[in-house]
Amino acid sequence: MNSKILLLAESIRKFLRRNMVPNLKNLINKAHPSDIAAAIEILKPFNREKLFKFMIEHNIEKAAEVLIELEEHLIKSILDLFDDETTAAILKLLSTDDAVAILDYIDDEEKKEKILQLIHDSEKVEEQLLYQDETAGRIMTTDFFSLNHNLTVKEAIEKLHQLEEKAEMVFYLYLVDDNQRLTGVMSLRQLLLSNPDAKLKEVMQKDIISVRVDTDQEEVARLVSQYDLLAIPVVDHDGKLVGIITVDDVIDIIKEEAAEDIYRLAGTSEEEILYKGHPFKIAKIRLPWLLPAFAGTFVVASLLDLISVKFSYFAIFVVFMPMINAAAGNIGIQSSTIMARELAVNEMEGSIWKEVFSTQFRVGVIIGILYALIAFTFSFILAKPVHLPKLIVSISVGIAMFIAIIISSVYGSFLPIFLKKMGVDPAVATGPFVAASNDILGTIIYFSVAYNIVHLLQ
Amino acid sequence: MNSKILLLAESIRKFLRRNMVPNLKNLINKAHPSDIAAAIEILKPFNREKLFKFMIEHNIEKAAEVLIELEEHLIKSILDLFDDETTAAILKLLSTDDAVAILDYIDDEEKKEKILQLIHDSEKVEEQLLYQDETAGRIMTTDFFSLNHNLTVKEAIEKLHQLEEKAEMVFYLYLVDDNQRLTGVMSLRQLLLSNPDAKLKEVMQKDIISVRVDTDQEEVARLVSQYDLLAIPVVDHDGKLVGIITVDDVIDIIKEEAAEDIYRLAGTSEEEILYKGHPFKIAKIRLPWLLPAFAGTFVVASLLDLISVKFSYFAIFVVFMPMINAAAGNIGIQSSTIMARELAVNEMEGSIWKEVFSTQFRVGVIIGILYALIAFTFSFILAKPVHLPKLIVSISVGIAMFIAIIISSVYGSFLPIFLKKMGVDPAVATGPFVAASNDILGTIIYFSVAYNIVHLLQ
Numbered sequence: 064m065n066s067k068i069l070l071l072a073e074s075i076r077k078f079l080r081r082n083m084v085p086n087l088k089n090l091i092n093k094a095h096p097s098d099i100a101a102a103i104e105i106l107k108p109f110n111r112e113k114l115f116k117f118m119i120e121h122n123i124e125k126a127a128e129v130l131i132e133l134e135e136h137l138i139k140s141i142l143d144l145f146d147d148e149t150t151a152a153i154l155k156l157l158s159t160d161d162a163v164a165i166l167d168y169i170d171d172e173e174k175k176e177k178i179l180q181l182i183h184d185s186e187k188v189e190e191q192l193l194y195q196d197e198t199a200g201r202i203m204t205t206d207f208f209s210l211n212h213n214l215t216v217k218e219a220i221e222k223l224h225q226l227e228e229k230a231e232m233v234f235y236l237y238l239v240d241d242n243q244r245l246t247g248v249m250s251l252r253q254l255l256l257s258n259p260d261a262k263l264k265e266v267m268q269k270d271i272i273s274v275r276v277d278t279d280q281e282e283v284a285r286l287v288s289q290y291d292l293l294a295i296p297v298v299d300h301d302g303k304l305v306g307i308i309t310v311d312d313v314i315d316i317i318k319e320e321a322a323e324d325i326y327r328l329a330g331t332s333e334e335e336i337l338y339k340g341h342p343f344k345i346a347k348i349r350l351p352w353l354l355p356a357f358a359g360t361f362v363v364a365s366l367l368d369l370i371s372v373k374f375s376y377f378a379i380f381v382v383f384m385p386m387i388n389a390a391a392g393n394i395g396i397q398s399s400t401i402m403a404r405e406l407a408v409n410e411m412e413g414s415i416w417k418e419v420f421s422t423q424f425r426v427g428v429i430i431g432i433l434y435a436l437i438a439f440t441f442s443f444i445l446a447k448p449v450h451l452p453k454l455i456v457s458i459s460v461g462i463a464m465f466i467a468i469i470i471s472s473v474y475g476s477f478l479p480i481f482l483k484k485m486g487v488d489p490a491v492a493t494g495p496f497v498a499a500s501n502d503i504l505g506t507i508i509y510f511s512v513a514y515n516i517v518h519l520l521q
Numbered sequence: 522m523n524s525k526i527l528l529l530a531e532s533i534r535k536f537l538r539r540n541m542v543p544n545l546k547n548l549i550n551k552a553h554p555s556d557i558a559a560a561i562e563i564l565k566p567f568n569r570e571k572l573f574k575f576m577i578e579h580n581i582e583k584a585a586e587v588l589i590e591l592e593e594h595l596i597k598s599i600l601d602l603f604d605d606e607t608t609a610a611i612l613k614l615l616s617t618d619d620a621v622a623i624l625d626y627i628d629d630e631e632k633k634e635k636i637l638q639l640i641h642d643s644e645k646v647e648e649q650l651l652y653q654d655e656t657a658g659r660i661m662t663t664d665f666f667s668l669n670h671n672l673t674v675k676e677a678i679e680k681l682h683q684l685e686e687k688a689e690m691v692f693y694l695y696l697v698d699d700n701q702r703l704t705g706v707m708s709l710r711q712l713l714l715s716n717p718d719a720k721l722k723e724v725m726q727k728d729i730i731s732v733r734v735d736t737d738q739e740e741v742a743r744l745v746s747q748y749d750l751l752a753i754p755v756v757d758h759d760g761k762l763v764g765i766i767t768v769d770d771v772i773d774i775i776k777e778e779a780a781e782d783i784y785r786l787a788g789t790s791e792e793e794i795l796y797k798g799h800p801f802k803i804a805k806i807r808l809p810w811l812l813p814a815f816a817g818t819f820v821v822a823s824l825l826d827l828i829s830v831k832f833s834y835f836a837i838f839v840v841f842m843p844m845i846n847a848a849a850g851n852i853g854i855q856s857s858t859i860m861a862r863e864l865a866v867n868e869m870e871g872s873i874w875k876e877v878f879s880t881q882f883r884v885g886v887i888i889g890i891l892y893a894l895i896a897f898t899f900s901f902i903l904a905k906p907v908h909l910p911k912l913i914v915s916i917s918v919g920i921a922m923f924i925a926i927i928i929s930s931v932y933g934s935f936l937p938i939f940l941k942k943m944g945v946d947p948a949v950a951t952g953p954f955v956a957a958s959n960d961i962l963g964t965i966i967y968f969s970v971a972y973n974i975v976h977l978l979q
Contacts, residue, residue, distance in 0.1 A: 095748065097747050097748055097749075101747075220713065223710070223713060223714070224713075224714055234692040234708075234709065234710070234751070250692075251692065251709045251710060251713070252681070252692070252709060255678065255681060255682075255709070255713070256681070256682055287772075288769070288772045288773075288776070289555050289559075290553065290555055291555075291769035293692070293751060293768065310751070310768050310769075310772075311746070311749035311768075313772070314745075314746045314768075314771070314772060314775060315746075317772060317775055317776060317779075318746070318775060318779075321775075321776075321779030321782075321783075322862060324779075324783060325779075325782060325783060325786065325858060325862065326858060326859075326862070328783065328786055328787075328858070329786075329854045329855050329857075329858035329859075330851060330854070330855055331855045331858065331859065333862075335859055336859065336862075336863065339876060339877065339880055340876060340879075340880055341880075342880055342883035342884040342886070342887055343887060345880065345884045346884050346887040346888050346891075349852070349855055349884070349888065350888070350891075352851075352855075353848070353851055353852065353855075353888070356847060356848075356851055357844070357847070357848055357892065357895070359847075360843055360844035360847045360848065361844065361899055363843045363844065363847075364840050364841050364843060364844050364899070364900075364903065365903060367839070367840040367843070368840045368903055368904075368905070371836060371837075371839070371840060378829060378836060379829075381825070381829070381836075381839050381840075382822050382825040382826045382829060382839075383822055384843070385818055385821045385822060385825070385842070385843070385846070385960060385964075386815070386818035386819065386821065386822050388843070389814060389815070389817075389818045389821075389953075389956065389957060389960060390811070390814075390815055390818065392956075393788060393810075393811055393814055393953040393956065394807070394811065396787045396788070396953075397787050397788055397789045397807055397810075397811075399787075400783060400784060400786075400787035400789065401784075401787075401789065401793055401794065404780060404783065404784070404791075404794075405794065418797060418798060419797065421798075422797055422798055422799075422800055422803065425800035426800040426803045426804050426807070428800070429800050429801060429804040430804050430807065430808070430811070433804075433808075434815065437815070441819055441822070442822075445822065445823060445826055446826075447826070495847075495851040495854075498847065498850075498851065499847060502843060502847060506843075
């Protein structure tokens with residue numbers, strides 16, 4: 064938190080406490096919405112409420128701009144303070160994409176319906192709510208600026224002068240034919256540098272990168288980032304221009320998707336943050352990830368039980384099992400992560416797979432030899448076997464370590480590919496469930512190797 | 522990989538094989554550099570080489586544009602193909618930030634020096650190489666467009682007309698005083714809508730968000746994303762405007778930092794991808810993460826050895842240990858991840874910490890009760906104890922599970938805060954090393970609880 068935000072929060076707190084209306088009004092008018100939003104994050108709930116009531120009374124535009132900058136859980140709690148009229152009044156001030164985003168936070172369908180009725184000219188918002196979540200249609204703004212491609216450059220500049228403020232960041236001009244179909248694009252700079260009497264369709268760029276209303280938001284982000292765009296136009300199934308998605312929204316998508324990956328790797332989800340103070344809801348999010356992993360450990364326990372009962376002279380090997388499982392598990396996670404990321408970045412061809420596999424295998428061999436030597440030495444020093452010669456125990460531990468590491472390294476690389484083929488996001492490849500399957504595999508390898516070596520050497 | 526890229530790669534392959542020069546020239550001229558780069562990723566190395574030699578001969582501008590779009594490991598391998606003159610010729614065609622980025626891939630200092638000498642007007646590049654890695658100064662482009670704030674709007678538009686093509690995406694005008702100090706900013710749209718005779722300093726926006734040459738790139742990304750900017754100006758220690766960073770570079774930073782976090786969580790780094798086919802180099806990257814974790818498992822093994830030798834009637838508990846360690850470990854990772862992300866997003870105040878801790882504690886209690894019941898039931902069914910009554914074993918396993926889960930949940934939330942206080946990136950909080958400390962903690966809790974309960978109940 065930088066000092067600017069801390070200072071802003073402190074001033075808001077003071078002005079609210081002393082009821083210094085003109086000062087607070089002045090502060091709110093001058094501060095950047097996103098700074099006010101950051102300050103609100105550190106205010107106590109009763110001050111947040113007071114501030115929002117104040118903003119709605121004195122500067123409702125700012126209230127709307129601040130609301131959209133807040134984090135999800137705060138938006139929800141602020142919305143609870145408003146009656147339907149206030150919510151509608153705020154939504155009217157927002158661009159359609161932001162209005163749609165806010166409406167999405169209202170779970171009560173009846174309330175949502177009522178608010179929609181209160182918004183004058185709400186058809187656009189209603190229409191947009193029909194698009195699937197996380198598609199271009201849902202996240203686009205319909206407040207964009209387009210011109211007929213038959214206009215001249217001079218006419219276009221005149222139109223720009225008449226433009227209302229609300230249209231989002233104009234730096235590309237999107238050009239359409241008489242049927243509103245997208246036909247070209249040009250930058251403001253190109254407009255400025257073109258012959259005033261030229262028709263737009265003569266100077267515009269006809270090779271346009273666009274998405275359809277049903278394009279997934281991840282694909283939108285990929286295109287904007289790959290082609291270094293500031294905005295991407297969205298067309299419907301007839302090629303009509305219906306909205307644009309700007310680069311700032313794309314940054315939010317990229318951040319959101321990255322956070323999602325990280326939560327998945329740990330076996331939970333971002334929703335957890337929304338449920339601060341609701342441990343039952345959090346437990347409900349976590350358990351689907353935990354329970355399959357937990358079931359996996361029963362298999363390991365049953366194996367250990369079988370071994371300790373049937374082959375009691377094997378008990379000494381149990382001591383070294385956590386060592387093997389942890390080492391193999393960690394290598395497996397490294398391989399899976401590298402592979403999952405490569406899969407996310409590019410789709411590979413057959414020959415590259417072979418290269419990756421062979422690399423991972425050789426890495427496994429190198430680390431395996433090192434680990435086997437360490438495991439051999441450590442178990443030779445520690446082991447006080449009753450039934451078996453010390454040397455046989457430590458040779459078995461070393462060899463089992465070597466094999467377990469190679470297999471984990473390769474299994475770890477294979478898993479994300481397999482998951483992707485099955486239609487599962489490879490990002491789950493290092494979650495708790497996979498850790499459990501690694502443990503089961505490790506235990507089976509370890510005891511099979513130990514059993515065979517003991518029988519071979521004895 | 523979309524079909525467009527596959528088709529492009531296929532055409533390149535065909536044209537190269539049949540030596541169809543005019544077709545290939547035409548294809549290269551028309552295709553977007555970033556599409557060619559994507560196609561190159563799936564070409565075989567010898568075709569990559571042939572294509573680059575072809576582009577250098579027939580369209581060196583395109584070669585330069587494609588080079589900068591490639592992934593790091595490919596840039597390195599392509600650079601190896603060029604002599605110093607070719608490299609210098611390509612660097613001359615790039616903007617300074619891109620030239621700096623490419624030069625950074627050349628490890629040989631002597632070669633770098635030679636190339637710099639070959640670049641006419643290389644002072645800018647040389648100067649920029651002096652800034653620290655991952656700072657604004659290093660990643661900015663110096664090919665920006667600025668105007669003296671004493672010019673009129675009309676004069677500014679005239680200057681824009683004379684502008685050379687190379688200056689990066691002009692959509693903001695940066696305004697400076699006679700000493701090149703940044704004094705204001707305006708958008709092209711504002712310029713277009715202002716009175717032609719007004720002085721720029723009368724119409725410009727004076728409240729500018731800028732960064733200094735030594736600002737960390739993460740902070741740059743945070744500012745651009747928070748204030749929805751398309752570019753951010755970079756000033757030196759005297760407030761002189763020296764460069765700009767555009768939003769497309771910020772997207773790259775955000776992606777890079779997200780990837781870095783994910784690699785850290787798994788205990789490895791992105792560099793691994795650069796060393797495909799070099800297993801020794803990969804092993805060297807992984808071992809610093811693996812070895813401390815491996816050492817941790819020796820502690821667990823020694824504890825188990827101690828227990829199995831000194832308290833042989835305890836052996837039955839070893840069977841259920843992997844179950845407890847895995848469950849506690851997974852919950853701990855969930856808590857750490859949530860906390861590490863919250864730390865990354867906002868600096869919290871004391872009262873919020875307490876709230877988070879109490880939530881995590883209560884989540885631990887809920888999951889702990891559930892797991893304790895399952896563990897009790899499972900161990901009661903499975904256990905065939907020799908020295909201890911069945912019920913005592915399963916009660917001990919259940920209680921130990923309950924305590925281990927609560928402690929892991931709280932320990933997991935505490936760890937990222939502790940790491941941050943120690944100046945370590947909290948993103949490492951779920952890496953292999955932490956997993957090992959979780960295992961040691963789990964083992965100690967488990968056997969202490971079991972020991973005490975056995976002695977209490979017997």
